[in-house]
Amino acid sequence: MDNTLSNTALTEPHGPRPKRLISTRNIVLYGFLIVAALYWLLPLYVMIITSLKGLPEIRMGNVFSPPVEITFAPWAKAWDSACTGLYCEGLKVGFWNSVKILIPSTIISITIASVNGYALSFWRFKGSEIFFTILLFGAFIPYQVMLYPLVIILRELHLFSSLGGVVLIHTIFGMPILTLLFRNYFASVPEELFKAARVDGAGFWRIFLQIMLPMSLPIFVVAIILQVTGIWNDFLFGIIYAGTHNFPMTVQLNNIVNSTQGVKEYNVNMAATLLTGLLPLIVYFISGKLFVRGIAAGAVKG
């Protein structure tokens, strides 16, 4: 059970071949799938239509009825002027904070993990497997165990509650799964290729940069998808380590939704929720199969 599994994952269905289009079997089959699809689509549908309604309509109508009068005001407000405390600047601050956290975290964590994976595949040294095993366990350690000591470590590094601090945290917690991903990928690279390069006198970095990197573009895309969605969706690390001025979008969303001044504006809240989910959703819809392969490769490991 290795990554050949994830590579063949989406090729051929293996079930018995269907015979006629309308049969009891097909009715049951598609019925099941459609009912399931409705359950999964319902929340998205409700979110979208609620965010396009005015407040009076929300109070009157039911959550499933489409808006009588479409308004984009809730979206504008969620992005631009929803309030927490004195500041009524909406989600845009959080959006840019998230971007600022996302870009360096993704680049640094993937760089380090790809080198790790490469070293673990081709340049094992004494103890490297032990570190790798511990690292794998690290993927399962409850974050709560590490929260406080990491506060102390970041304080000593003068990184607490700064962009650098939260980037470091994302790098640490992203390392296990990414290293695994790259190690498995490089393991599938033919050994002869590596040996030939060695005979030519190429060293650690040259082989990595000139041979391995160009041929591992797909796995980098997978890693980027994993990290972008993971880091964007993070809440816990953002609220503890980023500091109030760097609060990512998820924290800001929770802030906006939980501070009501007067009436609870469900439409604005829904628009804010959709805005926060937009980036990972776009990444997901664009990447499609790669996303599936990414999570399958990351999770179903060798």
Add this chain to the structure above:
Amino acid sequence: MKLNRKLIVSAIAAATASLGGLASSANATELEVTHWWTSGGEAAAVKVFADAFNAGGDTWKDGAIAGSGGTARPVIISRIIGGDPMGATQLNHGRQAEELVEEGLMLDLTELAEKEGWKDLVRPSSLLDACTLDGKVYCVPVNIHSFQWMWTSLDAYKKAGVDAPADWNEFVASAPKLREAGITPLAVGAQTWQTNGMFGVIRMGLGGIDLFRKTDVERDPEAIRGETMASIFKAFGEARSLDDENNSIQNWNDATSQVINGTHGAQIMGDWAQGEFQVAGQTAGVEYDCLPGLGIAPALDTGGDAFYFPVQDDPEKTAAQLRMASMMISKPVQVDFNLKKGSLPVRGDVDLAAANECMKKGLEILKDPANIVPGGDQLFSQDTLGQLEDLLAEFWTNPDMTPEDAHDAWATLYEEAD
């Protein structure tokens, strides 16, 4: 109220101008201020601080964290521990910051306090005591907050055709009538601190101030496990049937909105609820009414908000912190801030002609020192308070928990409290 506003604004300008004189030698400095005041009335009150601070040439960088102190405190405290202290932060004074002060993480304000004579200004003196550790002052009390209020919707009672209650017993008696009219008697937000606070108010109302002193200040074991406490737990247990079974409200101000809209009869909540009625344009005695001490035993527990100033490396920031501390306790700011917030000023020497009916009731009670007890934040550690909150929230939401069991668990927590 409207007329006075102008006066107040100009007074603030004057005061900050004089502060500005003090500050003019230093450069304008930006200070980040964290707090959890995000409801309508609270935000209006924070703006008073911010405007006054900015008027002095400095910059107030607002760091509001939504979702009550329970959400905000972890963020605030982890930042101070983590070595990235903000310029100033709200905390409930008392024991929340005790350890951080001991560790030398908070700015010593003693010099400023002595110069401005806070000792003589601040009333009741227990407020300043709560800011003091080993004879040194570490925080500025900005208001007196008391949980000991019940807010009733006069509209709701009109609709139900019953007289508005004058005390808790009448309220309980009127509950079935409200139900008949489709009105839920009691509005309660689901956050645990609200249930705990409500219990404190019912305890004070039904048990009286002496019992409160015995249990909370002296921790008299006989009083804690006594008959009166048992009967209070029974009454609280019965009150469980008064709220909305399907309550899906978290925030206290959402519950206050229910009272404002007249869909619910009453809410037991601290005086900060008043700011919400004000923002909604309602007047005490017309649309709503307030009953201190459940209308039975008027008393005020003087919890309150205070601002702490974490130690900064930059001497200019330290100077700005002192300017902010001085601003917060200055006369005009105290008046305007507290009118907006619905709380009472910490200074005894301010003119509160603009105060509304409810605040006047509060001021009246405050005059007699016998009516004043320390607030929970001063008496217990956050650790103990947290456990009490969990227990009372469980009791409130779990109809199967008997008053006897709750009483026993509560007494055990009191006995083990540090």
Add this chain to the structure above:
Amino acid sequence: MSNNLTNQQAPASEATGRQRRHPLLRNLSAKIAAIPMVLVTLVGFVGCSVWSIVYSFTSSKSLPRETFVGLKQYDRLFDSSRWQASVENVAIYGVCSLVFSLGVGFLLAVAMDQKIRFENTFRTIFLYPFALSFIVTGLVWQWLLNGDFGIAQVIRDIGFTNFEFNILSDREYSIYAIVIAGLWQGTGFVMALMLAGLRGIDQDIWKAARVDGIPAWRTYLFIVIPMMKPVFITTLVIIASGIVKVFDLVVALTDGGPGVSSELPAKYVYDWMFGRGNLGQALAASTVMLSTVLIILIPWAYLEYSQKKDATHG
């Protein structure tokens, strides 16, 4: 896959001229490149865990102090009714998540594997919530399950005027609201893993089964599922370790309420660590969480490891 990599100390270049180096310096670039990993494992994962375990035996309040009090924090933890409720809830959440996400996930995967039309569309629909943050998921379901506005109101509008469905404010059922939201987010992922597992199964198995006239359901139950054991185990471990970590979802959906009826261990740790200033208590709770994870993980790691050994030598 690991056996082709075992002897890559790469002595090849050692012979190409340079002098013999000290053993510690051999393979130096790789060792330098591995420094971040070594630091993260030693200081991060091992160091931090050990630190937390040690300080769970102290009476530390807001700040860590070396005031050891033995098992006192653990006594209090296990006596605390909120912790008991948290453990009970995580058990309910865990069992429901495992049963339903594995069950439904597998059924969906089987359905998807029947050469259906619009496979990509269906997969997209089932999987998109997985791209969302728990905070987003929590807020959406809070809205849908709201007893005044949400699904309940719709059913009342249809004509069932007395319909009451308000699990968010019902202490008996509030944890199931978290289950529903969690399943919505995670089941598609399980489906994707299961589908990958199904597609990894040899076509010939199906041919053979059909030749023997074994009905499809029996083939799945008695042949395919046993063959997919490794996929099931891996999925199980992933779901299980996710269950212990659930935090954001509760914060956004119920905030632990009503009362303490939907509290979970991760939130207990967070509350006491910073807000309620009893670090020792928080760390005791986190140590218990860590032990639970290790109890799940070690047998699995052992199984995986011994299987690999068998594969290598067999």
